Amino acid sequence: MAASRSTEADVEQRRQLLLRRVIEQGEARIDALADELGVSAMTVHRDLNNLRSRRLLHKRRGTAVALTGLTMETATRFREHRQFQVKE
Numbered sequence: 001m002a003a004s005r006s007t008e009a010d011v012e013q014r015r016q017l018l019l020r021r022v023i024e025q026g027e028a029r030i031d032a033l034a035d036e037l038g039v040s041a042m043t044v045h046r047d048l049n050n051l052r053s054r055r056l057l058h059k060r061r062g063t064a065v066a067l068t069g070l071t072m073e074t075a076t077r078f079r080e081h082r083q084f085q086v087k088e
Helices: 008-025 030-037 041-053
Strands: 027-029 057-060 063-066
Touching: 008 027, 008 030, 008 041, 008 063, 027 030, 030 041, 030 063, 041 057
Parallel strands: none
Antiparallel strands: 027 063, 057 063
8 A cells, every 4th residue: 555645734734743843842853853753854854944944943954943032823934824725
């Protein structure tokens, strides 16, 4: 049986969880995030690259770092993508 592909909503939900973990911890190791979510490190890298391009976090070698003063409630760029399917 082939592995199922995630929907856009599933991917965005995973990204939201990643961002939440990074904000809560201030900094998180990519391998630890992958283990926690049960996905590959490459999947986490792709998700973090997306979050970085939306200016929601910094990515450094092996870690993701929260932006100073960013909270889930104030991250407008984050909220724009919440409930993606409902908004469409």
